[in-house]
Amino acid sequence: MKICGLTRPGDVQAAAEAGARYGGFVFFPKSPRHVEIARARELALEAPLGLAKVGLVVNADDALLDAILAEVPLDMLQLHGSESVARVAEIKARYGLPVMKAVGVAGEDDLEALADYGRVADQLLVDAKAPKGAALPGGNGLAFDWRLVANRRWPCPWMLAGGLTPANVAEAVALTGAPQVDVSSGVESAPGVKDPARIAAFVAAAQAGAVEKAVPRL
Numbered sequence: 656m657k658i659c660g661l662t663r664p665g666d667v668q669a670a671a672e673a674g675a676r677y678g679g680f681v682f683f684p685k686s687p688r689h690v691e692i693a694r695a696r697e698l699a700l701e702a703p704l705g706l707a708k709v710g711l712v713v714n715a716d717d718a719l720l721d722a723i724l725a726e727v728p729l730d731m732l733q734l735h736g737s738e739s740v741a742r743v744a745e746i747k748a749r750y751g752l753p754v755m756k757a758v759g760v761a762g763e764d765d766l767e768a769l770a771d772y773g774r775v776a777d778q779l780l781v782d783a784k785a786p787k788g789a790a791l792p793g794g795n796g797l798a799f800d801w802r803l804v805a806n807r808r809w810p811c812p813w814m815l816a817g818g819l820t821p822a823n824v825a826e827a828v829a830l831t832g833a834p835q836v837d838v839s840s841g842v843e844s845a846p847g848v849k850d851p852a853r854i855a856a857f858v859a860a861a862q863a864g865a866v867e868k869a870v871p872r873l
């Protein structure tokens with residue numbers, strides 16, 4: 656499980672204590688979850704072992720990636736813009752870190768891109784496609800039709816994202832068979848403010864969904 660958009664030390668602790676395996680830091684100034692590099696460094700240094708630190712960027716150039724990685728000890732990069740397949744491969748080679756590519760899904764036509772990116776990325780993040788004109792390419796609290804990706808396999812591991820909440824994540828996991836899930840706005844009390852109780856409820860519900868998938872109720 657990944658909890659994205661951590662901005663305060665308490666968020667990092669809450670994610671780790673709930674059992675999340677990944678914590679995300681957003682480097683995108685338009686986002687209410689944006690963190691400056693110095694702040695992200697402090698948060699990353701406080702993260703307990705076992706919580707992989709993911710840096711989320713949107714169409715970042717090398718200068719920005721150089722600046723982030725010079726300061727912040729990240730374990731993975733999440734590319735959440737319109738980066739091409741070639742750019743994903745370039746970033747992976749240049750920085751030597753695992754790369755997760757986010758792909759927005761609204762219909763069947765979007766699934767081909769997942770296969771293409773899946774051949775170069777280490778992970779795929781299958782998110783809802785942002786509406787035209789949206790300020791953010793993700794983190795909008797919008798879900799897509801999960802039946803589109805039910806029981807799908809791609810060349811690399813994948814995470815389901817987009818509009819997940821403590822109330823719907825069990826159903827999303829049970830329906831899709833997603834091996835991992837990612838959430839941002841669904842575990843907040845206000846934009847950019849994570850809620851420890853919602854984080855704990857989300858992780859517990861996602862685990863319940865995985866059990867439901869493995870052992871369906873009769």
Ligand SMILES: O=C(O)c1ccccc1N[C@@H]1O[C@H](COP(=O)(O)O)[C@@H](O)[C@H]1O
Nearest residue numbers: 686793794796816817818837838839840
């Ligand atoms: O969280 C953000 O602010 C954000 C900004 C820019 C790109 C992506 C962002 N978040 C990612 O989007 C998914 C879905 O978010 P939500 O759960 O629907 O709010 C999230 O998992 C983040 O990885």
